[in-house]
Amino acid sequence: MPSERLKGSTDVTAVDIPAGFDPTNPDINAVGLPHDEWKAMRATSPVHWVEQPPEARAGFLDTGYWAATRHAEVREVSKNNENWSTNENGVIIRFAPDMTRDQVEIQRAMLIHNDPPTHTKMRGVVSRGFTPRVIASLKDGLKARAYEIVEENAAKGSGDFVEDLAAELPLQAIAELLGVPQEDRKKIFEWSNQMMAYDDPDFDVDPAVASMEILGYFDALATDRRENPRDDIVSKLVHAGDDGHGALTNDEFGFFVILLAVAGNETTRNATSHGMHAYFQNPDQWNLWKSDRPETAVDEIVRWATPVTVFQRTALKDNVLGGQPIAKGDRVGIFYASANFDETVFDDPFTFNILRDPNPHVGFGGHGAHYCLGANLARLQINLIFNALADITPNISLAGEPKRLRSGWLNGIKEMQVNYK
Template identity: 65%
Template sequence: MTASPAAPAIPAGFDPTDPDLCQTGVPLDQFAELRRTAPVWWVEQSPESRAGFNGEGFWAISKHADVAAVSKNSKDFSSQENGAIIRFAPDMTREQVELQGIMLINQDPPDHTKIRQIISRGFTPRSINAQHDVLVQRANNIVDEAIAKGSGDFVNEVASELPLQAIADLMGVPQEDRGKLFDWSNTMMSFDDPDFEGNPDEAAAEILVYAMGLAEERRKNPQDDIITKLITADVDGHGQLGEDEFGYFVIMLAVAGNETTRNAITHGMNAFFQHPDQWELWKSERPSTMVDEVIRWATPVTTFQRTAINDVMVGDVEVKKGERVGLYYASANHDEEVFTDPNTFDITRSPNPHLSFGGHGAHYCIGANLARLEVEIMFNTLADRLPDIKQLGEAKRLRHGWINGIKELPVQYV
């Protein structure tokens, strides 16, 4: 493999999916150097870090323009070939990777187009807007419980609760079952972190069994919820999700709707602690630009991958057919050519063309509007009800290769 020119400030063996590296923080300094000297950089991986994939590494794409271009290019890049996830557990097999092709994020047209059209029924602006008042009430209830505690862990007691309750409302899942979704998704996503116990495969199987039970119940007793919309035929001829497709959709929603929004809210609160002037500005003026700056700053998913299905130029580098590329949203969101003072947390930033929702191609996050609504409601509620919230200890980061996660943030609520 012929790599792009060496970047002098990049250490030998640099792999931005290394969970030990990511546990210390997103490597923004290294990404800045890559954008400057080698925006398409070959990452050579050890056998355990490329488990389940063909080839010996991948191209790290760090510039905003290149990440956006590849995101939109379904003609030359595939999500199905190797899936969208760039790093798995060391014991992941090729067969297991291929089995995940049924999940929406791992599909290409026409399958992706068909499934996305069906799933979109549950994420229309009308469906999302209908949740506003309920989510406001839920956010107030969450804060009530936090106030009663006095102090605690912001992640589990505040940040995780609104996304989980929103998912439960959206799908018609009993609220008492939201804890199961939280535990299962944590187990699935935290295989690299020694603080979490459990078997990711078993957790995925639990969600699948649970989803099948939900589907069977809705077939017998249809309701006005997303489950019924997804599993029943529609007069417009778009069809319905099969049993496996629905099960993997529930897995995707439990992970994407829980992990990502939870981490956006947590990173946002942590950023406000680190930038108290911005917290004062938010409390007094409530700029509408806050939400996208929190999401840019957090970039909960640092990267997804694509696989070249043709020889194609990315920047000045030819990516060969069959080679993987890592789309580094975290780097793109700090590109100096796009963002003024990108390392500054500025809730008045405008414009803010961040790529935290996966660029603007076929795989743009289907739940983006719901995520924005949850972030806005949660920080409005916190500013109204907990204006003097204080940090009691350092944020404890998740050990993970592509999730920018915080697993603990000690705070004083009152």
Template identity: 65%
Template sequence: MTAVDADAPLAGFDPSDPDILFERMPHEELLTLRRTAPVSWVEQDESARAGFTDTGYWAVSRHADVAAISKDQTNFSTYENGVIIRFAPDMTREELEQTRFLLINHDSPEHTKLRRIISRAFTPRAVGGLHDALKQRAETIVDAALAKDGGNFVTDIAAELPLQAIADLLGVPQEDRGKLFEWSNQMMAYDDPDVEGDQMTAFMEILAYSMAMADDRRRNPQDDIITKLVTADVDGEHLTDDEFGFFVILLAVAGNETTRNAITHGMQAFLDHPEQWELYKRERPDTAVDEMIRWATPVTVFQRTALNDVEIGGQAVKAGDRVGLFYASANYDEDVFEDPFAFDIQRDPNPHQAFGGHGAHYCIGANLARLEVKLIFDALADRDADIRLAGDPVKLRSGWINGVKEMPVSYG
């Protein structure tokens, strides 16, 4: 824990700095922001704001303000600058604007229309229909890992079920799930020098792969979700080939990267709090998954751009200003969560913001993600898994993903 005076303002602190997040989650500094400057201007150098036309952004750290902005489509846009607050230093404005095609970067009414179509893949019936197959997959994944002396928990267990779930959901051949893994890693790890590959190349490769799937289903319809998404319903609504491609890109990242990091951080939390693991094995509380997700906060921040002059938490923000919604701070706000730095799988209520707030951009796959996390930990608990750390976890160097690349463990 870094010693920080929680009652003194910070100077020069950028909570999207990948060097800081590579080492640790800056909870002490975020606590200081919540107490002293809950809406704080962060001035950035040119490399840190690559792709943007301003000099910095407003860091919003309190739960109430993050939640309010998430629900306010009148005053805040995702389209103007996208939701990603920090790109690679060589990002151009033209490249940034290409990301506007992703659903998460749309504003209403286009966002509402596309979300209505895509929601067909995530109805309770669709997600429920995956339960038995995913349960079996989770058990197979866990059994294969536990049969070894040790390994990397991230690739052995945490990454596998999200990838297999995406493949099942979309009808992607399971043998191609490794491609999704590599493409999503390359797209999201542009700040990490240890991850090989080019972001834009991976972007184009997954787009081409997805568009080919969409084209095939139009010519050869099947009883699967791809066909339902790319062929017109009774109202004539469907995704074009490129819209479907951008949906798969979003799903490969949001449905893979974030869920595997929630599982990894959840496992580490149980290892650090063995009494909570014993409690989980005995009682399987329904509240456990959301506490793991709150604790992990896989996406530390998304941004919005102010469309009008507006006041946030007493601070005047001008139209055109970028605003960072720091979920990693909101999810530990002591005004909302009792003893927020305690890992408590019986925490209730738990109004975390880890799925992007509860506005129009609330994660459409939240229930699928919760199911995947639960199935993995149920499989581990059923087998009374004796997993132990065998080395220090290695974090992803990123300005907005709380990622773990490696977590060496022994499997008992």
């Protein structure tokens, strides 16, 4: 039950940090995020060494990483590209057990695994598809889609909130942005699950196969857009060099599309699912949303959900973080999900409060160069879908406990049965 661990311990001395504790262990996260242990770490060892067994650090050359659990250190690392690199070892701490060093190197073609100035150049190209004008132009169409999605599910009476509803709006939005036929959006959903859920036994697939499938699909789409450009991101990217500002390489293009298609679906879907579950657990907040629709609600949902619990950076030089000396080459896990419940930053953090303001959460990253490119699109989608739910299914209720995703770095819900009436 996802809400159980969200209560947090009132006394940090009540929970010791167990020897060998690794908050990226998917068995831990399959039960619930380790908020009690994080709370103890923030208080007693905010930059804490985590020793990993060989099967948990495949693809890496060291024996473990430093876990940064406080808000201050997460933001400090996120904003400092001179000391901290995503390119050296990528951003994912826990890989599939059979991942090799060569596979870590291949991922350097992905935007999120690059440092400035390469990252700056790539982000400058792809950000053309996420300007305020582009996002604003999508609002009316996405609003219509949100209401249609909720109406279709309400007519069924009950169902799986995650696949039938939470996943649908981000899938349709991504399909529209990329120029993917809407009938193909389920392929993106399946590939996304296969690529991200490799730690979960319910998804018995090879993520490398899914990666090749999606690369092949979008390579064909890019070839078509080079000859038949349209008003979509793929056309903008494949013709980016026409204005003299440079274009993405084939690998950069392919991996960016994977990032957008997978991350854009996965994170918004999980934020929506956790948000709805939080409303179920806090009916006073659901009533408040239905009556007032506060603009602050979306950021509280993202803080509470924190769909990506952790990314990592690698130290480019010897330095000090939170009083702890860090050697060049050491990896540091920046735990967004811990930082978003830091008692020194958030009043009563274990209370879901859609009026929370200010709300300096790091659910879209800790700011800096790698702040989520699609943050405003995600906020728009979450706002639209909860408006539609409140208008069409105000009496929605939980019909079965959510089933959590077994993952080392995603705070996911893979199934949540609901009654819409």
